Amino acid sequence: MVNAKTRAGLALLGFFGLIAVVGPWIAPYDPSAMGPDLLQPPSGAHWFGTTMTGQDVFSQVLVGTRGVLVVGLVAGVLATVLSIVIGVSAGFLGGAADELLSALSNIFLVVPALPLIIIVASFLPDSGDLLIAVVISLTAWAWGARVLRAQTLSLRNRDYVLAARATGERTWRLIVFEVLPNLTAVIASGFVGTVIFAVLLEITLSFIGVASISNWNWGTVLFWAQSNQALSQGAWWWFVPAGLCIAFLGTALALVNFGIDEYANPRLRSAGRGKVGFTPVERS
Amino acid sequence: MRFLLRRTVFYLVTAWAAITVNFLLPRLLPGDPVQAMITRFQGRLSGDAVQSLYVLFGLDQNTSVLEQYLSYWGNLLTGDLGLSFTFFPTPVSEVLGQSMPWTLGLMGVTTVISFGLGTVIGVYAGWRRGTWVDALVPVTTFFSAIPYFWLGLIAIAVFAVNWQVFPAAGGYPAGMEPGFSGEFAGAVLYHAVLPAVTIVVSSVAGWILGMRNMMVTVSAEDYVLVAHAKGLSQRRVMISYAARNAILPSVSGFALSLGFVVGGTLLVEMVFSYPGIGYVLFQGVNAKDYPLMQGVFLVVTLAVLVANLLADVGYLLLDPRTRREAW
Amino acid sequence: MSVLEVRGLSVDYGTLRAVHDVDLTLERGEVLGLAGESGSGKSTLAYAMTRLLPPPGVIRSGTVRYKGFDLLSLAPEQLRTLRWNDIAIVFQGAMNALNPVASVATQLLDVFRAHRPSMPRAARLARCRELLHLVGISPDRLDSYPHQLSGGMRQRVMIAMALALEPEIVIMDEPTTALDVVMQRQILEQMMELRAALGFSVVFITHDISLLVEFSDRIAIMYSGRVVEEAPAQSLYRAARHPYATGLLGSFPALRGPRRPLRGIPGSPPDLRHVPSGCPFHPRCASAMDVCTARTPVLAPVDQHRSVACWLEHENRGAT
Amino acid sequence: MNEVVLEARGLTKHYRRGARAVEDVSLVLRRGRVTALVGESGSGKSTVAKLLARLVPATSGEILLRGEKPGRFREYCRSVQMIFQDPFASLNPVHRIRYTLTRPLKIHRRSETPEQLLEAVQLPADFLDRYPHELSGGQRQRVAIARALAAQPSVLLADEPVSMLDVSIRLGVLNLLRDLKERLHLAVLYITHDIASARYFADETFVMYGGQVVEGGDSETVTQHPAHPYTQLLIASAPDPDRPATSTPTPLGEPPSLGSPPDGCRFSPRCPQATPRCWTDAPPRCSLGDGHWAACWLYEEVVA
Amino acid sequence: GVLTVGMPNGPMTENHNPYLPTSAASSLGYRYVIYEPLVQTNPVRPTDKGTPWLATAWEWAPDYRKVTFTPRENVKWSDGKPMTPADVAFSFTLLKEFPALDVHSLPIDTATVVDGKVEVTFTRAQFVNELKVLQTIVVPEHVWAAVPDPATYVNPDPVGTGPYKLKTFTPQTTTVVRRDAYWQELPKVPEIQYTSYNDNSAQTTALASGTSQWSYVFMPNYKTLYVDKDPANNKLWFPSGLGIHGLWINHTVAPFDNVALRQAMNDVIDRDAIFQRGEAGLFPKLESPTGLPRPAGDPFLAPEYVDAKHEVDVPKAKERLTAAGFKLDGGALKDPSGKAVTIELTNPAGWSDYLTDLDIIKNDLKQIGVEATVRTQTADAWTTDFSNGKFQGSMRWTDTGGTPDDIYTDVMNGNQLRPIGEAAGGNQGRYNNPEATKALEAYENATDDATRKASLAVLQKIMVEQVPMIPTSAAPIGAEYTTKHWTGWPSEADPYAPPQATLPNAIQIVMRLSPAS
Numbered sequence A: 001m002v003n004a005k006t007r008a009g010l011a012l013l014g015f016f017g018l019i020a021v022v023g024p025w026i027a028p029y030d031p032s033a034m035g036p037d038l039l040q041p042p043s044g045a046h047w048f049g050t051t052m053t054g055q056d057v058f059s060q061v062l063v064g065t066r067g068v069l070v071v072g073l074v075a076g077v078l079a080t081v082l083s084i085v086i087g088v089s090a091g092f093l094g095g096a097a098d099e100l101l102s103a104l105s106n107i108f109l110v111v112p113a114l115p116l117i118i119i120v121a122s123f124l125p126d127s128g129d130l131l132i133a134v135v136i137s138l139t140a141w142a143w144g145a146r147v148l149r150a151q152t153l154s155l156r157n158r159d160y161v162l163a164a165r166a167t168g169e170r171t172w173r174l175i176v177f178e179v180l181p182n183l184t185a186v187i188a189s190g191f192v193g194t195v196i197f198a199v200l201l202e203i204t205l206s207f208i209g210v211a212s213i214s215n216w217n218w219g220t221v222l223f224w225a226q227s228n229q230a231l232s233q234g235a236w237w238w239f240v241p242a243g244l245c246i247a248f249l250g251t252a253l254a255l256v257n258f259g260i261d262e263y264a265n266p267r268l269r270s271a272g273r274g275k276v277g278f279t280p281v282e283r284s
Numbered sequence B: 001m002r003f004l005l006r007r008t009v010f011y012l013v014t015a016w017a018a019i020t021v022n023f024l025l026p027r028l029l030p031g032d033p034v035q036a037m038i039t040r041f042q043g044r045l046s047g048d049a050v051q052s053l054y055v056l057f058g059l060d061q062n063t064s065v066l067e068q069y070l071s072y073w074g075n076l077l078t079g080d081l082g083l084s085f086t087f088f089p090t091p092v093s094e095v096l097g098q099s100m101p102w103t104l105g106l107m108g109v110t111t112v113i114s115f116g117l118g119t120v121i122g123v124y125a126g127w128r129r130g131t132w133v134d135a136l137v138p139v140t141t142f143f144s145a146i147p148y149f150w151l152g153l154i155a156i157a158v159f160a161v162n163w164q165v166f167p168a169a170g171g172y173p174a175g176m177e178p179g180f181s182g183e184f185a186g187a188v189l190y191h192a193v194l195p196a197v198t199i200v201v202s203s204v205a206g207w208i209l210g211m212r213n214m215m216v217t218v219s220a221e222d223y224v225l226v227a228h229a230k231g232l233s234q235r236r237v238m239i240s241y242a243a244r245n246a247i248l249p250s251v252s253g254f255a256l257s258l259g260f261v262v263g264g265t266l267l268v269e270m271v272f273s274y275p276g277i278g279y280v281l282f283q284g285v286n287a288k289d290y291p292l293m294q295g296v297f298l299v300v301t302l303a304v305l306v307a308n309l310l311a312d313v314g315y316l317l318l319d320p321r322t323r324r325e326a327w
Numbered sequence C: 001m002s003v004l005e006v007r008g009l010s011v012d013y014g015t016l017r018a019v020h021d022v023d024l025t026l027e028r029g030e031v032l033g034l035a036g037e038s039g040s041g042k043s044t045l046a047y048a049m050t051r052l053l054p055p056p057g058v059i060r061s062g063t064v065r066y067k068g069f070d071l072l073s074l075a076p077e078q079l080r081t082l083r084w085n086d087i088a089i090v091f092q093g094a095m096n097a098l099n100p101v102a103s104v105a106t107q108l109l110d111v112f113r114a115h116r117p118s119m120p121r122a123a124r125l126a127r128c129r130e131l132l133h134l135v136g137i138s139p140d141r142l143d144s145y146p147h148q149l150s151g152g153m154r155q156r157v158m159i160a161m162a163l164a165l166e167p168e169i170v171i172m173d174e175p176t177t178a179l180d181v182v183m184q185r186q187i188l189e190q191m192m193e194l195r196a197a198l199g200f201s202v203v204f205i206t207h208d209i210s211l212l213v214e215f216s217d218r219i220a221i222m223y224s225g226r227v228v229e230e231a232p233a234q235s236l237y238r239a240a241r242h243p244y245a246t247g248l249l250g251s252f253p254a255l256r257g258p259r260r261p262l263r264g265i266p267g268s269p270p271d272l273r274h275v276p277s278g279c280p281f282h283p284r285c286a287s288a289m290d291v292c293t294a295r296t297p298v299l300a301p302v303d304q305h306r307s308v309a310c311w312l313e314h315e316n317r318g319a320t
Numbered sequence D: 001m002n003e004v005v006l007e008a009r010g011l012t013k014h015y016r017r018g019a020r021a022v023e024d025v026s027l028v029l030r031r032g033r034v035t036a037l038v039g040e041s042g043s044g045k046s047t048v049a050k051l052l053a054r055l056v057p058a059t060s061g062e063i064l065l066r067g068e069k070p071g072r073f074r075e076y077c078r079s080v081q082m083i084f085q086d087p088f089a090s091l092n093p094v095h096r097i098r099y100t101l102t103r104p105l106k107i108h109r110r111s112e113t114p115e116q117l118l119e120a121v122q123l124p125a126d127f128l129d130r131y132p133h134e135l136s137g138g139q140r141q142r143v144a145i146a147r148a149l150a151a152q153p154s155v156l157l158a159d160e161p162v163s164m165l166d167v168s169i170r171l172g173v174l175n176l177l178r179d180l181k182e183r184l185h186l187a188v189l190y191i192t193h194d195i196a197s198a199r200y201f202a203d204e205t206f207v208m209y210g211g212q213v214v215e216g217g218d219s220e221t222v223t224q225h226p227a228h229p230y231t232q233l234l235i236a237s238a239p240d241p242d243r244p245a246t247s248t249p250t251p252l253g254e255p256p257s258l259g260s261p262p263d264g265c266r267f268s269p270r271c272p273q274a275t276p277r278c279w280t281d282a283p284p285r286c287s288l289g290d291g292h293w294a295a296c297w298l299y300e301e302v303v304a
Numbered sequence E: 001g002v003l004t005v006g007m008p009n010g011p012m013t014e015n016h017n018p019y020l021p022t023s024a025a026s027s028l029g030y031r032y033v034i035y036e037p038l039v040q041t042n043p044v045r046p047t048d049k050g051t052p053w054l055a056t057a058w059e060w061a062p063d064y065r066k067v068t069f070t071p072r073e074n075v076k077w078s079d080g081k082p083m084t085p086a087d088v089a090f091s092f093t094l095l096k097e098f099p100a101l102d103v104h105s106l107p108i109d110t111a112t113v114v115d116g117k118v119e120v121t122f123t124r125a126q127f128v129n130e131l132k133v134l135q136t137i138v139v140p141e142h143v144w145a146a147v148p149d150p151a152t153y154v155n156p157d158p159v160g161t162g163p164y165k166l167k168t169f170t171p172q173t174t175t176v177v178r179r180d181a182y183w184q185e186l187p188k189v190p191e192i193q194y195t196s197y198n199d200n201s202a203q204t205t206a207l208a209s210g211t212s213q214w215s216y217v218f219m220p221n222y223k224t225l226y227v228d229k230d231p232a233n234n235k236l237w238f239p240s241g242l243g244i245h246g247l248w249i250n251h252t253v254a255p256f257d258n259v260a261l262r263q264a265m266n267d268v269i270d271r272d273a274i275f276q277r278g279e280a281g282l283f284p285k286l287e288s289p290t291g292l293p294r295p296a297g298d299p300f301l302a303p304e305y306v307d308a309k310h311e312v313d314v315p316k317a318k319e320r321l322t323a324a325g326f327k328l329d330g331g332a333l334k335d336p337s338g339k340a341v342t343i344e345l346t347n348p349a350g351w352s353d354y355l356t357d358l359d360i361i362k363n364d365l366k367q368i369g370v371e372a373t374v375r376t377q378t379a380d381a382w383t384t385d386f387s388n389g390k391f392q393g394s395m396r397w398t399d400t401g402g403t404p405d406d407i408y409t410d411v412m413n414g415n416q417l418r419p420i421g422e423a424a425g426g427n428q429g430r431y432n433n434p435e436a437t438k439a440l441e442a443y444e445n446a447t448d449d450a451t452r453k454a455s456l457a458v459l460q461k462i463m464v465e466q467v468p469m470i471p472t473s474a475a476p477i478g479a480e481y482t483t484k485h486w487t488g489w490p491s492e493a494d495p496y497a498p499p500q501a502t503l504p505n506a507i508q509i510v511m512r513l514s515p516a517s
C-alpha cells in the first residue's frame, strides 16, 4: 500500500521524532556548557566537534531537534487550522463572506512577513518557541486558505454536498463532514508544506537574529556558527550537521507528502508504472 | 468585462486595506527611529545625538496617527513616498529606484528560469512516471528543503573562497561604475551566477513537484487518451494535450511569485551582499524607517496585487472555459 | 470478409479479470452491437483491442488481427500510424474527450498533421469544414472551444473527427448516453448514412437494447467479462438463446403496442472479484443444471449465424 | 386518496449567467401517484427537481406543501426527498454507506436501522461497511434511493434514477419504486429520458422543452397520442426495435439557447408546423380532455 | 595604487552631507578626507594636546565657556576659493541654527570673527566636551549659506579643504581621488575606494582575501579568519577610548538594590573570559575597578586606584554576601528575606558577542548561587525596555568621550533619572545617588584642576564601592589593516591616532601612509 518513498520518509521522520523525545537524555554533554576544547574538529569525544566556546555541537543538534519539531508541528497545525477555517468558509459560504475572507487572506498574503514577525515578537514578553510558531503560522496560512477556497468552490456544488443538504444536514456539518474530508489530500500536503516552511522560517529567523536564541534548536546552532563565521574559520563541523539535518527533515516530510498524494488520489494510486496510450501486453 | 471590473474593485479594496495595514505596521513596532539608530550604532554614536536626530527626522513635532495617515495618503496620491530615515534625506523613491533594478534583474530572471526549468522537468517526470526522471524528484526536494542561507554560504565557501571561481559578494566589482557597457554587463552576469544558481537550485523543486502531479492527473483524462487514439506523436500529446492543461494551476502560482519578486529576498542579498531591495527593507525595519518600510510594502503590495490581477487575466487567456464568464 | 478478428482476448486490472477469453469478428461494413450488464467489460474490450486501455489494465492473452497485422504485437510507432487512420474511436463521454483548451479546428487539424503531413494547409482546412458540414454543424464553429458547444454538438465533432481519415473501423462507446432521444437519433442516423456512403465498420456499445436492435447488424451480449451470445440483431431480438440474453430482452418496456409484462432477471450481477464457479450466470439462471456450477461453457456456434456460450445449447448440440 | 402533496405554481429559475433554465412551471404531485417528467437534455428537468427540493432558490413562483407555504428547511426535507441524477456524484466518496444511511435517520429521528433501509432496496447488510467506489452503479443508485427513503418522505423526487443501468437492473429499481408508491402512498416525480419506462411506471407524464412544460396528461395518452409537435418528435425518435423500416424525418437544428430564447413558442424554430404566430406569441395551455393538455397554438380551436 | 576601505554597512545612497550620520559620507568615513576638523585630537590619548589642523592655535577661557581659534591661512577649498575665518565662524553658526546637524548638541551661543580669529561662546562649560568642540569640521560658507535646509541637503558636489575630492559614487562603492593642491604636503595615496558590504561576514571575507585593505569589523576569531591568511601583513590594533561595556543592573529591582549583592556579582564575573571568548579578544580588557579603560584613563585615575586590578574572587564574594544577610543554601542564594535570588539577563537576539558574554556571566553567577536566565528580545523591544527600566540585567555600552564624564554620567547621573516606564536617555539602571550627581556637576563646571580631581575621585569611589554598573570590557576604537600595499599605520607602538577610517583622524593616517616597497 504505502510505497517505498513514503516508507523512507516515515522512517526518517520517526528517527527525528525519536531524537526529539530522547535527545536531551542521550546528549553526551550539556549543550550550553562551555568545555575546555575550543573549536575542535569531530572526534570520539565530540562527534560533531566543538564550538568556539567549547560547547559540544552533537549535543546541541540532539537537544535542538525538539524545538525544531515543536515549532514546525505547532506552526503547521495552527496555520492549517486557520487556512481551513478561513479558506473553506470563504469557499463554502460564498457571497459577501467570501469577498471579505478572500480580501483578508489576500492582505495577509501581501503583508510582508518579516516586519510582522518582528512586531508580534516585540509585543510579547518571551519570544520562545511557541510564540515563534504562532507568529509563523500567522504569516503562513494565507496561501493555504487560497488553495482551499478554490478547492471548496469546486466541491460545494458537488451533488453529494447538495444531497447531504437535502437530507437536512446543518451547514457546519456540511462543511466539516462532507467537504472537509474530501480536501484531505490538499490539507495534508498543505500541512506538510507549512511544516517545512515553518522549520525553514524558524531557522532563518534564528539565523538573522530575529527569533529567540535562548533555546537550542538547529537554527540557533547555525546562528552561532554563522556569527562566529564557522565556515571561514574552517569549522565546517559546526555549520554542516544542523543544515543537513534540516534538509533531511524537509526531505522526509516531502517524501511523506508523496505518499499522502498517492493515498488520497486514487488515480495516482492505481496508475502504477503503466504508460497511458499503449496498454502493455504481458502474456503469462 | 464585468468580471474584470469586479475583480478590479476587489483588488482596489484589498489594496486600500493592505496599504493601511502597511501604514500601521511600522507604527506598531516598539521604539522609534532615533532610539533604533542609537542602538544600531552601539555606542559609536553618542547619546547626545538623540536631540539632533529627533529634529532631523522631524519627529519633534507631535502629530496624531490620524493626521499622519491622512497626509500619508495625500503624499501617496501625489507620488511622494517621503524621505528615508536610514538614508536621510534621500527620498524613498530614490532608494527604491536604486535597488529595484537589481532585485528585478536577479529575482525576475531566476524566477522565470526556475519556473521554466521546473515546468519542463515536471512535465517530463509526470509523463514518464516511474522512470529515472521521476526518481529525480525526491532529490530536488532535498535541495528545496535546505535552508537557503546554508546553501548560499556553502556555495560561497566552496566556489568563492576555496576555488575562487566566482566572486563572493556584490552585484559588480567594487571599483566599477555602472553603465551600459559590455564590460559592465559581463561583470554583472559574472557576479550573478552564484546567487542565481543557488536560487534556482533551491526553488526549482516546487515547480517540478506541482507540474509533475498535475501531469499525472491530466494524463489520465479522456482527452489525452483520445489524443493517443488519434495516433498523434508522443511529443504532441505530451505538450499540446497533457502539459497544456496541466500547466494551468502553475500559472497563477507563477504570476504570484513574479509579484513577490519585487520584495526581493533578504537572504540572497544578505549572503551575497547583493544590492537588492530585500536588504534595504531589512535595514529599514531595523531602523524603524517608517517611510522606507511603507515604500517597500507599497511597492510589494501593488506588485502582488497586479500580479494577482494578471494571473486572473492570464487564466482567462489560457483557459477558454473561463472566457465566457469574463466577456 | 472480416476486418477485425479478436481471438482469445483476456484483460486484467491487477488481479481482476475484466475480459475473459473473448472471440469476436467484425465484418467489413457491418455494425456490431455490444450490450450487456454494466461492468461486464464492454468498454474494456473495446479499448483493449486498440491498446488504449489506461493503467492498470494489462492484456494477458489473445490476438487482435487487423488486415493481417496483430495489433497486440505492433511496435508503438507502427501502432501510432495505424490508429485513427484505420481504427477510430468515439469515446463514451464526449464532454471529456475534447481537449478543453484547444479549438475544434486545432483538434481536427492535429489528425491531419499526424497522418497526412504532405497535405497542404488549405486542403486540410477545407476538409475540416466539409467534415463539420457532414455531421450537421455549421463550419464557422471551427473556431469554437469545446465548452462553447452543447453535448450533442461535441459528440458530433467527435464523430466528424473519427471520420476525418475515412477509417476502416469506428468504435463507438455509448456515444449517446445522457442525450435525449431526439439528439440520439439525429446522431445515429447520420452515422449510419455515412457508413452507407463510406463503407466502414462500426462497433457500437450501448445499454439500450432497443437502440441496438434498431441500428446494428449483429449483436454480441456480454456477461461478466465473456461474450455469452452473438447473433444477427433481428434474430437475437426475436429469439435469444442464452438465458441472460433472454432476460435482457424481457426487461425493457416497449413504447408502442400493448403493454407487456416485464420479467427482469432475478438476483444481482456477480462481483468480478468473486466470480461464481462454472458459468458465471448460473446463480441467476432459471434453467441452471449441475454442469453449470462446475464447468464454464465456451462460446460456440449453434447455427450458421449464431454462437452461444451455454450448456443448454451445447447439450442440444451434443445430442444431435 | 390522491390528495395533492406538493404543488408548484409558476416556478421560474434564471441562473446568474442568464440561462433561463425554468420558465413558469406549474406541477402537482399527488399521494400514491408517479408523475413522469420527460424532455430534451438541458430543458430544465433537474432544475425543476432541485427547485422542488428547495436546494436552489427560485427566481419566482411558489411551492406549496399540503396546500401550505413550507416552513423551515429541515421540516420540509422530512417530507420531500430527492434522488440525484448521478449516483457516482451524489454519494460522498469518503464516507461508508453506513454513515450515509445513518445520518438521515438521526436527523429525522427515525427508529429504523440502516440495515432495514438496505433491505428495502434489496441490498445485503454487509454493504454498510463498504465505500461507494466499491459499489456498482446500480448498487449506488439503490443506496441513494435508500437514503432518500430514510426520512420517510411523502414526496420522492427521482431524477433519472436508472439512467446508468443496464435494462435488467433498471427494471429492479423501477419495480422497487412502484412498490413503495403502492405500499407507502408515496408521491413520486420520475424524471427520465426513457419514455418507454415513463409509459410503464408513471401515472401522468409531463413533457418539458426549453424550460417550459409543453404537454401533460395521463402517461398512456401522452405516449400513445402525443399532441405537442415536440412530444410527437420525441416519441417518434425513441428507439424501437419494432420500428418500421421507414425512418421518421427528424429536423436538424439546434436546441434553443436558454440565454436568449425565442419570443414566442420556444419550439417554433424547429417546429415543422410553425405558423407566424408561433414566432411572436407564447402559446396558451390548451386542454384536450381527460386532463390531457398541450401548450401549442395548434389546439387553440379545440379550446375555443 | 589604490587604498581600499571597507565597511559592513549595506548599500548606500548618494549623500555626501558630512553632518548627517545617515549619509554615505559618514557611514563609510570619506567625509573626513574631504572635510577637515579644526584640531585633530586623539581619543586613545585624550589628554594629549591636539594637533593643529585647520586651526593653528586655540585657547579656552578658564571657565570653558569660550574658545578662540586661529584659523590656518593658506588653505584653499577644492573649488579654488580660499578658506577664511568667516568660514570657520559660519560652521559654528550653522550648527547653532540647525540643531539637526549638531550631533553633539553643543550649546553654542555665538561665533564671531575677531581680528582674523574666531571666538565661539557657549552657554555652558565645555570642559568635558572639549574634544568634540575642537573636532568641529569647517565647511565653505559660499556653498552652505545658499543651502535652504542643510539638514536635507545631499551635498552632491562636496567642496572641502581635505586632500581628496569625490570621483564616483555607486551604492556599493564610493571613490575619492587626490586633489592637485593641499595646504600641506599631499598624501601618497592617489585614490581611496570605500566599499560597503552587507554584513560582517562578507566584510571579513573581503579583508581575508585582501579585497579590503582597511576596515573596522568585529570578527569572532581574528587569528584564523584574518591574521593567518597573511601573517606578515594582516594586522589589527584595537585600542580603547574612554568608553566601556558592562552589565547594567536595574536598581529598582530587589535585591539588586543591595550593594553587597552587586559587589559580589562584580567579584565573580570573569572579565578575562569575556575578553577572550565573548569579545574575541577585540574589546580591550578592562582591569581597573573604576571602570576606566587604560591607558586612555590613566591620567584620570585617583591615586588609590592607580594600581587596583579587578580579580575574580569567589570566596570574598561569598563572605560579603553572608555578611549582608544572604544565605547560600544548597547552591542557591537566598536574600535576607529568604527569597531565592534570580536574575533575568536580556539582550537583542542576534548580538552574538553580548549573548556570549551573558552566557559567561550566567555561569559565573552560578558560583554564588544566583540563578541567571538569558532571554533574547528583538532589538527594538530591548531598546524600549532598557530605556524604560523594564529589565533586570543587560549588557550595554556607555558613551565615549574625552573625559571619564561620559562614562560616569551615563551610569549614575541623577538628573537623567526617570520613573519606570518612562524612557531615560542615560542612567537607565535608575541608580539614585545625589552624591554622584553633585560630583558630576562639580566636575563638568569646575574651573580648576583640583576641583576636577576631587570630584573624579568621588565618582571613582562610588563606582568601585557601590557598583552602579558592572564594567566588563573597554570600548574599542580598533581596525584591521594590511601592510601589504601601504605602511605607516598607527599601532600600539606608534599610537598617533585611533586606527578607524571613519573618524576625523583618518586623514592623519592617510597622510602617513606610504607604499610598501
Ligand SMILES: Nc1ncnc2c1ncn2[C@@H]1O[C@H](COP(=O)(O)OP(=O)(O)OP(=O)(O)O)[C@@H](O)[C@H]1O
Pocket (backbone or CB within 6 Å): A270, C013, C016, C018, C037, C038, C039, C040, C041, C042, C043, C044, C045, C055, C056, C057, C272
Ligand atoms: N481501473 C480499474 N481498476 C479495477 N477494475 C476496473 C477498472 N476499470 C474497470 N474495472 C472493472 O472492470 C470491469 C469492466 O469495466 P468496463 O468499464 O469495461 O465495463 P462496461 O461493460 O463498459 O460497463 P458500463 O456499461 O458501466 O460502461 C468492471 O467490473 C469494472 O469494475
Ligand SMILES: Nc1ncnc2c1ncn2[C@@H]1O[C@H](COP(=O)(O)OP(=O)(O)OP(=O)(O)O)[C@@H](O)[C@H]1O
Pocket (backbone or CB within 6 Å): C178, D015, D016, D017, D019, D020, D021, D040, D041, D042, D043, D044, D045, D046, D047, D048, D085, D258
Ligand atoms: N448551476 C447552474 N448555473 C448555470 N446554469 C445552469 C446551472 N445548472 C443548470 N444550468 C443550465 O440550466 C439548464 C437546465 O439544466 P438541467 O440540468 O435542469 O437540465 P435537464 O433537463 O436536467 O438536462 P439533462 O436531461 O441533461 O439532465 C441547462 O441549460 C443548464 O446549462
Ligand SMILES: [Mg+2]
Pocket (backbone or CB within 6 Å): C042, C043, C044, C092, C173
Ligand atoms: Mg463502459
Ligand SMILES: [Mg+2]
Pocket (backbone or CB within 6 Å): D045, D046, D047, D085, D159
Ligand atoms: Mg438532469
